[in-house]
Amino acid sequence: MNPRILEIRQGILKKNDQLAHGLRERYMDAGVCVIDLVSSPGAGKTAFLEETLRRLRETHSVAALVGDLATANDATRLARSGAPVRQIETAGICHLEAEMVERHLEGWNLNELDFLFIENVGNLVCPSSYDLGEDMRAVLMSVTEGEDKPLKYPTIYNSSDIAIITKIDLADAVEFNRKEAYENINSVRPNMKIFETSARTKQGIDEWIEFVKSLRETKSKKVNTTS
Amino acid sequence: MNPRILEIRQGILKKNDQLAHGLRERYMDAGVCVIDLVSSPGAGKTAFLEETLRRLRETHSVAALVGDLATANDATRLARSGAPVRQIETAGICHLEAEMVERHLEGWNLNELDFLFIENVGNLVCPSSYDLGEDMRAVLMSVTEGEDKPLKYPTIYNSSDIAIITKIDLADAVEFNRKEAYENINSVRPNMKIFETSARTKQGIDEWIEFVKSLRETKSKKVNTTS
Numbered sequence: 001m002n003p004r005i006l007e008i009r010q011g012i013l014k015k016n017d018q019l020a021h022g023l024r025e026r027y028m029d030a031g032v033c034v035i036d037l038v039s040s041p042g043a044g045k046t047a048f049l050e051e052t053l054r055r056l057r058e059t060h061s062v063a064a065l066v067g068d069l070a071t072a073n074d075a076t077r078l079a080r081s082g083a084p085v086r087q088i089e090t091a092g093i094c095h096l097e098a099e100m101v102e103r104h105l106e107g108w109n110l111n112e113l114d115f116l117f118i119e120n121v122g123n124l125v126c127p128s129s130y131d132l133g134e135d136m137r138a139v140l141m142s143v144t145e146g147e148d149k150p151l152k153y154p155t156i157y158n159s160s161d162i163a164i165i166t167k168i169d170l171a172d173a174v175e176f177n178r179k180e181a182y183e184n185i186n187s188v189r190p191n192m193k194i195f196e197t198s199a200r201t202k203q204g205i206d207e208w209i210e211f212v213k214s215l216r217e218t219k220s221k222k223v224n225t226t227s
Numbered sequence: 228m229n230p231r232i233l234e235i236r237q238g239i240l241k242k243n244d245q246l247a248h249g250l251r252e253r254y255m256d257a258g259v260c261v262i263d264l265v266s267s268p269g270a271g272k273t274a275f276l277e278e279t280l281r282r283l284r285e286t287h288s289v290a291a292l293v294g295d296l297a298t299a300n301d302a303t304r305l306a307r308s309g310a311p312v313r314q315i316e317t318a319g320i321c322h323l324e325a326e327m328v329e330r331h332l333e334g335w336n337l338n339e340l341d342f343l344f345i346e347n348v349g350n351l352v353c354p355s356s357y358d359l360g361e362d363m364r365a366v367l368m369s370v371t372e373g374e375d376k377p378l379k380y381p382t383i384y385n386s387s388d389i390a391i392i393t394k395i396d397l398a399d400a401v402e403f404n405r406k407e408a409y410e411n412i413n414s415v416r417p418n419m420k421i422f423e424t425s426a427r428t429k430q431g432i433d434e435w436i437e438f439v440k441s442l443r444e445t446k447s448k449k450v451n452t453t454s
Contacts, residue, residue: 004235008231008232008235009232012232040267040268040269040349041267041351041372041373041376041379041380042267042270042369042371042372042373042376043269043372068379069352069379069380069381069382070378070379070380070381071375071378071379073375073378073379092352092382094321094350094352094353121352122267122351122379122380123321123350123351123352124268124349124350125296125319125321125348125350125353126321126352126353142269142371144269144369144371144372144394144397144401145268145269145270145371146268146269148298148300149268149269151297151298151300152268152295152296152297152298152300152349153268153296153297153349154296154297155296155319167371167401170371170397170400170401173397173400174371174397
């Protein structure tokens with residue numbers, strides 16, 4: 001990479017890290033659990049998130065920010081779940097940055113939220129470099145995109161905390177090699193927790209919902225420890 | 228975007244355009260037809276290209292460059308076709324640049340080639356900005372990734388010359404909405420030529436092979452016009 005652009009890029013990343021640090025403190029103060037979903041375009045983030053919002057709303061207060069280069073289609077889809085949703089249109093930027101998240105949270109009272117989901121731009125490269133202050137980053141991998149993606153995009157798998165295999169109902173149709181997928185994920189990030197899900201058949205959704213609920217339980221709310 | 232990084236980025240793009248211009252002249256002199264394949268990760272570029280190389284080799288001299296952030300897996304797969312293939316490992320860069328292409332062509336005699344295929348990094352954003360001197364850019368869209376991708380990633384569709392729908396054998400399994408896909412492609416780029424293909428069942432491959440052969444015919448070889 002060009003040395004001048006590298007230097008400026010490092011400055012941008014540093015500034016992003018500072019903003020993300022501030023966001024993380026705000027989330028902690030408010031006791032909101034923040035989960036960032038990353039994947040290639042078309043891996044099924046929106047369908048998965050719609051089902052997640054619909055299920056969590058039964059017992060918790062949830063909201064979502066959704067990033068795209070253009071269109072507000074995903075926000076419209078997600079709003080069907082009944083949760084408050086805002087679209088972040090990045091105008092050509094191929095990832096979300098902490099500044100965009102901060103700007104789109106304006107006017108929302110984080111203290112009233114239990115969960116905030118962030119759907120990143122569909123891209124397996126650049127989102128890995130931008131901390132959004134999230135508690136957990138989940139990388140989604142559809143059975144249709146090939147078992148080799150963890151090897152070809154190692155940084156996004158390394159920077160994620162868990163992996164979610166999506167469209168598992170299509171596994172037979174695409175001859176998905178489960179063993180190879182697990183080996184590839186684990187070779188990049190050993191012992192990574194992996195979910196197998198389908199937003200269509202709801203397979204694996206119960207387990208996922210239980211997991212995020214327990215994740216929030218373990219996040220000590222400042223309001224609890226100081227009261 | 229940060230004004231300083233914007234300025235430097237414009238400089239990089241300008242330099243890339245100059246290099247691409249030089250490549251385009253070299254391709255023209257050599258009479259080689261150069262086709263760049265772009266798509267999201269997992270849309271099936273490698274399987275499609277493997278079948279294309281295998282078929283074209285029966286009558287033409289073909290070679291390929293294949294870009295990835297990491298691993299040389301795709302070059303190994305493509306080499307099974309018998310065509311000369313070189314891997315470009317971008318080391319974290321999310322797209323190919325003209326300079327990378329130029330460097331990896333060293334030692335190849337372009338005059339001996341009829342076709343050069345370039346498989347770009349799986350990414351629907353950044354490759355759209357980097358001209359590689361190609362005659363044609365083809366954007367691949369698998370039926371599994373959702374009909375809305377042209378609307379969400381308009382620049383890559385606008386900067387491509389044709390669209391190739393892949394994994395068409397899975398259309399029923401994923402309830403692919405053909406009409407909506409065509410409407411979305413055409414709303415971004417009216418009258419774009421669209422192929423429907425499957426590397427597994429070979430559907431649409433004959434039509435595609437005939438198309439690229441005719442594309443090369445219309446590219447006047449300098450060797451013909453000067454002899």
